[in-house]
Amino acid sequence: MQPAKIYLGSTESRIQQYRADSQKYWDKGDAENAQKYRDSIKAVIVNTYIKEHSFTSLEGSAFETANQDKPMFLQVTASWCVPCRAEIPALNQIAEKYQDQVDFVLLFQDPADRLTTLSKEYNPTITLVPSNKVVSDPNTIYIAGFRHTMGFPSTYLITPENQVINFTQGAQAPRTYTREDGKEVTITQEEANRQNFERLEAEIKDLLQKSAVHNL
Structure with missing residues (x-):
């Protein structure tokens, strides 16, 4: 049973x-x-497991989570989130590389009118879903019955059977900081892109591997 x-x-x-x-x-x-x-x-x-949701994209098309034939990369994000913005170049590369194997869906804390300009920065293979109701807590979204309360960026890696097989948070952004030993470290945009790409690709490969096991 x-x-x-x-x-x-x-x-x-x-x-x-x-x-x-x-x-x-x-x-x-x-x-x-x-x-x-x-x-x-x-x-x-x-x-x-996530329940069956129908997300309406920025362009007005529907993305149904039910009966998917591909695994899904579902990320919750926001236009004002610095790590989220820094991750866009790497995410675009990953989506371009794996678009035939994985559905890429981004749920934004922002309403549609805030995404018109930002949407041009994303690879067109990525489905961008705006919020139709912005909640008072800046770390929370509620879209088409999908509720998330963990801040941004957060990523759910989901099999075609709607099972969450991984959950990750955060992204690298260009910055300068001081380590505990007093040494100053600078992460350039190029280095941030490299780290973000490597992390995202590892997540996608793990998702594809575990989805294949589920289908056996």
């Missing part, structure tokens, strides 16, 4: 609790324990 499916939407209360616990440790300067709670959030999400 197959175990009952656990849906992503049913995990929100646990996610919120782990988020609160993680923040308590960040506030204390305890990064190690804060990260443990962040890892717990990922453990809650992975192997859940």
